[in-house]
Amino acid sequence: MYLLNGESKHCVDVSDRGFQYGDGLFETIEILNGKPLFLSSHLDRLLAGCERLLIPPPDRKILTQEARRMSSEVDHAVLKLMVTRGSGGRGYRQPAAIHPTRLFSRHPYPQYPETLQNQGVAVRFCRNRLGLNPTLAGIKHMNRLEQILARAEWRDDDIQEGLMLSHEGYVIEGTMSNVFYVKDQRLISAPVERCGVAGIVRSLIFNLADQHAIEARQDYFLPEQLLQADEIFLTNSIIGIWPVNKLEQQAFTIGPLTKKLQTAYQQLKQREAQHD
Amino acid sequence: MYLLNGESKHCVDVSDRGFQYGDGLFETIEILNGKPLFLSSHLDRLLAGCERLLIPPPDRKILTQEARRMSSEVDHAVLKLMVTRGSGGRGYRQPAAIHPTRLFSRHPYPQYPETLQNQGVAVRFCRNRLGLNPTLAGIKHMNRLEQILARAEWRDDDIQEGLMLSHEGYVIEGTMSNVFYVKDQRLISAPVERCGVAGIVRSLIFNLADQHAIEARQDYFLPEQLLQADEIFLTNSIIGIWPVNKLEQQAFTIGPLTKKLQTAYQQLKQREAQHD
DSSP: OEEETTBSOOEEETTOHHHHHOOEEEEEEEEETTEETTHHHHHHHHHHHHHHHTOOOOOHHHHHHHHHHHHTTOSEEEEEEEEEOOSOSBTTBOOSSOOOEEEEEEEEOOOOOTHHHHHOEEEEEOSSOBOOOTTTSBSOBSOOHHHHHHHTTOOOTTEEEEEEEBTTSOEEEESSSEEEEEETTEEEEOOOSSSSBOOHHHHHHHHHHHHTTOOEEEOOOOHHHHHTOSEEEEEETTTEEEEEEEETTEEOOOOHHHHHHHHHHHHHHHHHHHOO | OEEETTBSOOEEETTOHHHHHOOEEEEEEEEETTEETTHHHHHHHHHHHHHHHTOOOOOHHHHHHHHHHHHTTOSEEEEEEEEEOOSOSBTTBOOSSOOOEEEEEEEEOOOOOTHHHHHOEEEEEOSSOBOOOTTTSBSOBSOOHHHHHHHTTOOOTTEEEEEEEBTTSOEEEESSSEEEEEETTEEEEOOOSSSSBOOHHHHHHHHHHHHTTOOEEEOOOOHHHHHTOSEEEEEETTTEEEEEEEETTEEOOOOHHHHHHHHHHHHHHHHHHHOO
């Protein structure tokens, strides 16, 4: 199901700058029990992204209504929201009057085996790196060739995710997820000020850590440091929290902090799904 | 006029990865006297880009036929060719079978005043920088947010172009052009191995310099060095060669090497337009 500027269409004019240049933003939202989860946080990030890219923000009320309409009476699915700068302008130059395109699309929830949550996933390091760009860092923009090339580095279905380093060599995130590790009871994830995406679940995890008195901080770390971790896990809005059981050749166990945060996140999701 | 996978359409399915992620490539070609100029060089770069992005290359013969069809009986115009990875795949992961989308679109030739060629243009330095990515460097891919943000830095119509630095601080190119400078009879342009686009005219200029016994090389340079130049000019497939008469607050004259290359490039274009 699709909703393109409020109409049931799934064909966009090729002049749309989203198609021409990747000139836009997106959000990927879990629908549960007829509700788009953490919609408010997703819209916050989207509208912050609009500000960063100088796209006039679409009306938040309309986005909220349309997101609810796309989710109502849907048990479990994925909702994708895209906002582009629309058509017009001369080359890279923006048009004088910007009329953003907004698109909602609904997709089946991916058939991930339960074991990924319970027994963890195998991950690898990618050779493709993230270029540094403070203006684009943190937001979920539509220029995703770096992630596509990194995801193309492996075909082995037993490896669920690849970790990407910044141009300088720090571990920043997975191709489609944020990465956390635990060392000596402390939880660490990389800053996303120079590259990377400020994940919605990533930010919820920092909140949950605070509520559960888990010491947590943002800090840069190297692959060698990650290999010395006590626990590692991945987060995004669709997978939730996936523990890592293997990184390259090294095995990891699913530790107590990961399990505690998984339980807390599940509870948060259930409350969010029931909340009106 | 549009040609989408051989059909006269200008609406693309929103599932196309070109729209979803900027997952594709493009070429901007000058049509003159019914002929797409330097088509062979454009297709070389496009197909090299396909190889780099792991997109199965469209049939070169079909691209050539369609480009000629779009250009025939057209006096002067701009032809844009886009190739995307098509639809499918799961998130960033490519589909098992890739069916690329190819799109030709024809646009009026921009109404640039003659004075830009003859008297030169004013340019500035941009604050937005180019992230480093050797896999994406050189090719003309559809992830263009860096250029869009750089182009959004000024609105003054008297400034025709903005120069972008690499993350490390070297001058690499304009938002839509390559940049050359002359110092002590030597012609210099930045390498495009870590960021930037390997322009078709840029490469023709290096050939012409060789033919005219002008010493030319690729080398990194800083803004301070560019401000000390004897001559500066910009190139792309639509503007040809624009001399720079002002960079920030500093004036430049249109020098002998720039004029010699402008004449040589015009002759090359005329030969190309007549050639069958």
